[in-house]
Amino acid sequence: MEKRWVKASDCNAETVDTVAQQLNIDKTLAQILVQRNICDFDAAKDFFRPNLDHLHNPFLMKDMDLAINRIEKALSNHEKILIYGDYDVDGTTSVALAYSFFSQLTQNIEYYIPDRYLEGYGISTAGIDYANEHGFSLILALDCGIKSTDKIDYANGLNIDFIICDHHLPGDEIPKAIAVLDPKRADCEYPFKELAGCGIGFKLVQAYAQKHNLPKERYLQYLDLVMVSIAADIVPVVGENRILAYYGIRKLNTNPCEGLRALMEISGKTENYTITDVVFTLGPRINAAGRIDHAKHAVAMLLCEVDGNSLEQSVEINSKNTERKTYDQDITREALALIGDSEILINRKTTVVFNENWHKGVIGIVASRLTEKYYRPTIVLTKSNGHVAGSCRSVAGFDLYEALSGCAHLLDQFGGHKFAAGLTMQENNVNAFADKFEEIVSATITEEMLTPMIKIDAEVDLAQIDGKFYRVLAQMGPFGPENMAPLFVTHNVYLTQHAMAVGGNHLKLSIKQQNSSIFECIGFGLAEYQNLLQPKVPFSVCYTIEENIWRDKKRLQLNIKGIKVN
Missing domain, CATH: 2.40.50.460 (OB fold (Dihydrolipoamide Acetyltransferase, E2P))
Structure with missing residues (x-):
């Protein structure tokens, strides 16, 4: 597909000259810095030399004090704590981080990852029931929960408290949890809004360590996990994320946690990792556990819980990744054939394809491949657990979440952001949804957006x-x-x-x-x-x-x- 070449806007020539002279660098490189709002020596120093001392005070995040107070109470009273997280890379690294930190403070702790196929995304009734049946009085939810108002109400009725650590956009109502940590809350004044879910977990353990005067290494040891989540969740690598990613990459390349070290070995690349390498080498393997089997195996590997043999666990996860590739290739081929055989689909400005037999664990990957091929907002649907589940991908400049909001009356639920989302609906709504989605997108997308x-x-x-x-x-x-x-x-x-x-x-x-x-x-x-x-x-x-x-x-x-x- 032919692509548009678009050159960045010209910068102020005087500013470029000044930066080039101050830093003694090529003017072209100075121009790139100015394009990124690095316009003087001090800004360049902060950019080129990220500093952990520049991480924000975690207590600037709304409800952080409430979260730490509730955790302290649970530890003092020997309550059972359940660490709950999503099944993707961000969720599993979040759970591994929080569990590893707090398990050093109590033995009354477990972790729980929902089954992708039986429970779906986010906080589930089954997960709350598990907590209730096993005597957990506090659930720490990571990378999910910001829209789970009904589930939190259900838990409150069972006298189970929730602390939510999420980074997704809130809905109209904030859940009635003990604490809701999410910089995207309208009433949260935390200076940086784009942390990954694992980043929120990191700020939580940083806050606890800070309040209790624990050595910084007690939380800095998790920087490699935070970096993996930043890379895999495609969050902006600026501000606080860039500091975390900078030191996380350094740790991965010098002293990774044993679980990541084992995964690096089994992947065949053990050094000189970049963010891109993490995205394409480590991320898919961690994700494969939840796509093909159960994401708890990814957490176990990251925590080296299988008799301390993380390498054995990484071999199993690697085999799941190989299996995932087979599903991915087969379903992509079937989806391309489906589109190619349909004159209606070819001529639309959206792609919505449905096959009840496709593997739910890989439809997100297939949606990405179809978007790359046809370059238009794309949704891949399959049958799962009695309803239709979908994975959605957008193109640069088009707000997918906003388009889905216009189809909300046809959906059971949906969530995500501008460029990627997930949804569920009843099967009898599939055709109506596809038509409505096409109508909304066609009315709002530009021809430029449809050209990569x-x-x-x-x-x-x-x-x-x-x-x-x-x-x-x-x-x-x-x-x-x-x-x-x-x-x-x-x-x-x-x-x-x-x-x-x-x-x-x-x-x-x-x-x-x-x-x-x-x-x-x-x-x-x-x-x-x-x-x-x-x-x-x-x-x-x-x-x-x-x-x-x-x-x-x-x-x-x-x-x-x-x-x-x-």
Whole structure:
């Protein structure tokens, strides 16, 4: 699919010059900093040297004092505490963090992950009943609960207290829990609003440690888990998240917890991790436990609970990931065939596909693949536990959650955010929902939104790219939403030898400009350009710059994102 190349707006030239002089860096790099609102030396110092001392006071979060007081009461009275979390990466890392911390303070503690297929997302009646039957009087819910007003009322009727640690958007009513920690509450003045669920859990244990004068290492030891949740949950890597991710990546690469170390070993990559590596290597494996079997196995691995043998547990989780890939590929193929066979689906501005036999655990992945293929808001539906469940994905700039809100009368429940959501409905509403969703999207989406965009940060000549340029660039990481790896464009480049298709659908090439060195390049999914590129014929490329490490040798490589023949 042809993509729009959109260059970032020009910055104030005087500010760019000042930043370049103050930092002694290339003007192009200074321009990128200014684009990211880093406009003076002090801001650059904070950006390039994240500092744990700049983490916010956790007691600035509304209800944090109430949460800590209730936990202290439970510990003093030897109450049973249940750590409850969602079944995805953010949820399981949250549970592992909170359980690991508080289990050092009491033996009256367990954790609970709802079954994806029997209980569904969020706080379940079954989970509350389990707590009631086993004598738990306090439930600490992580990465869920902000919309569970009815479930919290049910728990209150059983004299079970809840502390909610969530990061999703609240509904019209805040649940009547003992404490509700969520920076997105309208009445919460916490300075940073974009923490992941595990980040909220981290702030909770930080608050407890701070109040009780425990060593900082008692909570900083969990930075690798927090970073994994930040990466996998696709939250903005700015502000407090960037500090947590920066130190979390460092810990992962130097001294990871045993569960993550085992997962790294079984994945075949044990060092030099980036946020992207976590997203594509560790995240899917942790997620696979809940998609194919039960997410409690992921928590057990992270906690090294199987006779201390996290490697054995990671082998099992890795096998679940392999099984997940098979489901993913089969269902994607069936969904593509379904769309291709339907003239109606092809001509819509949305994609809604339904098959009652598809595996619920992978429909989110399939929705992402269909969005990538057709680039329009996409919902994949399947039958689960007596109703229809769906996973939804959006395109850049379009508010999916708002569109679903317009279909609320046809849904049993829904939740999520602008770019991803989940829902349930009755089967007899599927067709009406698909039509209503199409109607709302068609009325509000623009043609530009339906064309994938490559946002280019700056134009450079290849001769500008050297070791110093890359070293400064690398310090802008860790990269992620709102701090993406800078994307460059270079015009009038030439092949130094014929381009090659590798790995089935990828493109390998070597390029140069008149006065530059030769750069090796890889273009994932760009093999279609192989025959369009010929020696002596100039073309343009947009790309990120990365360091390729092979047999302990490092060299700069361009990761091609787009090609245009001049």
